Amino acid sequence: MLPLALILRARGSEVEGSDRSLDQGRLAQKFQFLREHGIPLHAQDGSGVTRPEQILVTSAAVEETVPDVQAARRLGVPVMRRAELLAQLFNAAPRSVAVGGTSGKSTTTGMIGWILHHAGRAPTIMNGAIMKNFITPQIPFAGAVVGGGDIFISEVDESDGSIALFDPKVAVLNNISLDHKSMEELRGLFRDFVGKAETAVLNLDNEECKALASSLPAGRAASYSLGDRNAGLFAHDLLPSPDGIDFTVTERSAQARVRLQVPGAHNVSNALAALCAARACGLPLAEAAEALGGFTGIKRRFERIGTANGVTIIDDFAHNPDKIAATLMTLHAFPGRLLVMFQPHGFRPLKHMRNELVACFAENLQRDDVLVMPEPVYYGGTTERLVTSEDIAREVTARSREAFAFPDRAACGDKLLALAKPGDRIVIMGARDDTLPEFAVDLLKRLG
Numbered sequence: 001m002l003p004l005a006l007i008l009r010a011r012g013s014e015v016e017g018s019d020r021s022l023d024q025g026r027l028a029q030k031f032q033f034l035r036e037h038g039i040p041l042h043a044q045d046g047s048g049v050t051r052p053e054q055i056l057v058t059s060a061a062v063e064e065t066v067p068d069v070q071a072a073r074r075l076g077v078p079v080m081r082r083a084e085l086l087a088q089l090f091n092a093a094p095r096s097v098a099v100g101g102t103s104g105k106s107t108t109t110g111m112i113g114w115i116l117h118h119a120g121r122a123p124t125i126m127n128g129a130i131m132k133n134f135i136t137p138q139i140p141f142a143g144a145v146v147g148g149g150d151i152f153i154s155e156v157d158e159s160d161g162s163i164a165l166f167d168p169k170v171a172v173l174n175n176i177s178l179d180h181k182s183m184e185e186l187r188g189l190f191r192d193f194v195g196k197a198e199t200a201v202l203n204l205d206n207e208e209c210k211a212l213a214s215s216l217p218a219g220r221a222a223s224y225s226l227g228d229r230n231a232g233l234f235a236h237d238l239l240p241s242p243d244g245i246d247f248t249v250t251e252r253s254a255q256a257r258v259r260l261q262v263p264g265a266h267n268v269s270n271a272l273a274a275l276c277a278a279r280a281c282g283l284p285l286a287e288a289a290e291a292l293g294g295f296t297g298i299k300r301r302f303e304r305i306g307t308a309n310g311v312t313i314i315d316d317f318a319h320n321p322d323k324i325a326a327t328l329m330t331l332h333a334f335p336g337r338l339l340v341m342f343q344p345h346g347f348r349p350l351k352h353m354r355n356e357l358v359a360c361f362a363e364n365l366q367r368d369d370v371l372v373m374p375e376p377v378y379y380g381g382t383t384e385r386l387v388t389s390e391d392i393a394r395e396v397t398a399r400s401r402e403a404f405a406f407p408d409r410a411a412c413g414d415k416l417l418a419l420a421k422p423g424d425r426i427v428i429m430g431a432r433d434d435t436l437p438e439f440a441v442d443l444l445k446r447l448g
Contacts, residue, residue, distance in 0.1 A: 001059050002030065003126055003144030004086055005039055010146040018044040018068055027434055033141055046071035057085050060160045083162030086126060086154065091167045093124070093152030097277050098166045100156045100193055101174030101203075102186075103322045104270045107262070108174060109155045110298050111274035113145060118291035119283055122149035128157075129317070130299035151281065158189050170280045171197035172273050176208035177322045183208075191215075201276040203269060204228045222280055224272035226265060233272050233279075238265060242334050243304070249275060249289060256289035262297045264330035302327060305440045308448035310422025312336070315440040319345045319431035320353060321360035327427070328364040336425045338369040341412050343430035344376035344389060351387040358392060362399035370419055371396060371403040372412045377433045413443055420447065 001017070009015045016039065021027045023044050031041055042048030046067035049056055056072040056079045063069070072079050090096055099109045106129035113125035114133050125131070125145040134142035156163045171194045176186050187208065194200035194212055197220075202213040204225040213221045225231035226238075232251065239246040244261045247268050260267055271292055278288035297303070305313040314331075318324045324342070331338055342361075344350040350357070361371055373389035393405035406412050416426050428440045 001057075001082060002034065002141060003128075004057075004082060005034065006037060006144045007089065007124065007126060007146055008085075009038055016040045016042065016048055018042045018048050020044050021434075030141060030434070044068055049075065049077055052076050055080065055085075057082055060162075081160075081162065083157065083160065083165055087162070087165035090126070090152050090154050094150040095152070095170075095281065096166075096168045097151065097153045097170040097172065097281070098156045098163075098168035098193070098197075099154070099172040099174070099273075099277075100158060100163055100190065101172075102158075102177045102320065103326065104174040104266065104273070105155045106317075107267065107298050107301055108172060108270045108273045108277075109153060111271060111292060111295050112172070112277045113153050114295045115274060115278045115283065115288050115291040116149075116151055116153070116281060117145070117147070118294060119278075119287060121151055121281070122147035123151040123153050124149075126152070126154040127298075128155045129301070132296040132299060133294070156193075158186060158193075161189065163189055163193050166193070168193075168197050170199045170201065170277055172201040172277050173209055173212070174203055174270065174273055175206040175322065177206075177320075199280040201273055201280065203273065204231045205269065222276045224269070224276050226268060226272075233276055235268050235272055238268060240264070240330075240333055247271075249285070251279075251285050254285050256286050258289045259293045261293070261295060263302060264326060266326040266330070300437060302330065303437075305437075306444045308444055311420045311424050311426060311447050313426045313428070313440050313444050313447070315428045315437050317431055318342075318429045319349075321356040324357075324360050324429065325364050327429070331425060331427065332364075332366065336423050338365070339416050339419055339424055339426045340365070340369065340371045341409075341416060341426070341428050341430075342371060342373050343409065343412075343428075343433060343436065344373070344392075345430060345432040347376050347378070347385050347387065350376050350389070350392070354387050354392065358395040358399070361392075361396045361403065362401055365396075365401045367401070369401070371401065372415050373403070373405045374409040374412050375405075375407060377430070409439060413439065413446075416443065417446055 005015050022031050049068050049071035054077050056077050059082050099105050109127045110131040116123045124147040127143050131142050134145050156166050201222045203209045204223050223231040224233040226235045234250045235247045237248045246259050275288050300317045303315045316327050318327045375389050390405040393403040396403040
């Protein structure tokens, strides 16, 4: 909601807002930032919804029982979801690039945005995460960039089905795997998504994307791969390091060397998707590849918080099996035991992904690694607590990996610090909770 509010305010709209995190006394810095950018804030008690000419825009987490929604219904104020308003702005752009898929959306969106910004194309960028390249003292929460050009780049979401609202000129699809919906639902959503685009950027290393690519008319698909030399862009000669990765990208007879400042083969895949999108926007391969070397990453994506007494703390957004596996594989390429705290991002997704999460940790944790889990994120609303963190930890333990569940995050922190010894890496994983970075920083202070 914050980046969308910033885009609307920069375009001259009058924007006000409410948030239960504000009422709960959390994330004070973010709310002060919004006030400083001319966005008044109200308690989420209906007091900000007072005039029929207002439009109430809600996130997918806002239920009908929330007082602001109730006030809007009484006054006849139009109510629309965040994605509906974003889609209106996006679809009106002369040149639009939408980034979808189960994993890697925010990083790929940031990469495309940085490449086109570096090339002087002045794109507007709407991201679900903070892009380090665009952080300034005045804009510490750079989830959006308001550009003066004709290109609008946006991350789009399949979890609530809102991806169907977007009509991109360039549709980027990183991967399709189990997350919020069944595979059958996901296939339908993503098939329609790429079918509307002039150019569909598809990952041939993902079997679901590869099947989609084969179904599109000739000339509509721009493909990329780390394993298939027949892809439009092919990455090879990967040279990993703890803080980045080098690779060569080949496009027919042309080649370019890329030095990424973000680690892992999964980020090579994200970079290939970004290069494909840049090529679809008319940039030469060499120019786009050179710009990627300046991409500094996304907050909470494999973010190194610091090292104290020989223990390194890493903060990561990983919250589904694919993301978790990618992070663990990247970390295991280098020495050091992993002490992982995974905070599930809700009771419903925990139930939906139960078996896949257990398998992911059992297969990707090594025998001396340790997993600790607090209960899932919960800020209010209706939900069924049918599966808990204790269920996951018990089943991971049954598969010969060490796992513990605790009622709260503070107890997890105490356990991590009690276990930590020089050479270890503590990894904080989870989504939908903006206080996780604060938790990671606090752990670092306690280690020191």
